[in-house]
Amino acid sequence: MTQTMIGIVGGSGLYDIPGLAGAEWQEVETPWGAPSDAILVGELGGVRLAFLPRHGRGHVHSPTTVPYRANIDAMKRLGVTDLVSVSACGSFREEMAPGDFVIVDQFIDRTFARDKTFFGDGCVAHVSLAHPTCPRLGTACREAASAQGVHVHDGGTYLAMEGPQFSSAAESKLYRAWGADVIGMTNMPEAKLAREAELCYASVAMITDYDSWHPDHGSVDITAIIETLGANAEAARGLVAALPGKLDAERATCPHGCDRALDHAIMTARDRRDPNLVARLDAVAGRVLAAR
Template structure:
């Protein structure tokens, strides 16, 4: 079985050009419809599925994104590797606007979003100690560098609820006390759900601003973010074009075990499982159910 690359595009990235046989496909899941139709096609002989996280035209705010449907839809199409591209603010002087950060850790401050496919009737606990895939991170770093971006390997992403930006006190706490490197509103629970769906996942964070902590840059302004996000999107498209050459070939077991995350995660005994819940879960957990 060949690998299939899924790309989730954040603010400023709503489409990918140059796909052979490109078509927008409507996908329905047990958790409803995803944020938008999914653009599928081939790039250098590799199958690609692109999903605009906020929908084309950006109609969805971070809290209203159907995260479970998005991940389930990619899984349904056969995606094996998910590259999540996201606009972020930076807490580090060295991670400047225009730079890319290949994230490897998260702090989750979201509170209103469904964070799991599992629940009453079928309980599971996956490991999130290392929430991103090192193999995918290698490819993303190389592809972003080839696209001309300044790339930082490793960083902690603080996921906030939004839709407002941080207060100055919050920004200082996240940076100085909690040690976060970048801040965004969308990669949680996305990363959690990708792990439950046994998908390899990595975040490429595109820095647009310094949040509100930086004494020389002032508070975050949406006009500034949009201008930088537009320039970042061009580099992100170039990064995507470089990915097939780094992720082609037959599917092989993930060295980090992302594709086997549910191996020992389901605790509910078969006789005690809710049949309706199990039927829904087959979309993302059919391998173990």
């Protein structure tokens, strides 16, 4: 059995988690630089919880400059086992309306200016992303969101764009035609890195707008987004408060294999591995590197 520790990466509108017992902001050093901010660590409902504002308090990091590798490493280093992403998104579907939540289960990655892996020359690894989120954790998030009275969609494809600009109308219509359901700027490479770090990962998309495809909503209205963000953030806090009741303080091995994603992923022979890179992987991949 493993001690459960919930990690929350909060996106636009979610910058704190009230009600944490013994809460303190902790500075965490990583081999990949500093995380987006200090991490708020405490206990909620008898379960340890760590909260990281993805953009930093005061929203100082753009989607491109968020230090994704440092964020995931820091969470792993603290002992997080179950990582939940909460982020604002646009919708490509009429039925996925502003104010709704989507439990994302697939991604299309259109980002291009970010470091997307912990591995590289000197220690090569290939993890599976066929199913990039954890169904067990996603179910817990869906149940916790539904308990807040939110309209929740179980499953959806998230298209990650580079940003920081919003889509053109042509792009929005293209992504909709591809079968994407929501669009955001931050879940990639976050989900990829979480898989490499053997973390169970779930993504909760909080819909704020219809992007640029909708005939009655021709462009993204920042004023309307901010209004919706406030209501979404309140529901997200309720979701987080309900999560410990959905996840036991102790849990067995992930039935979907998230915590064993590196079992057969590392390809580089032990005698050919770069010791400097291996040292940087101590938190992320120490379990398998020590054994092989």
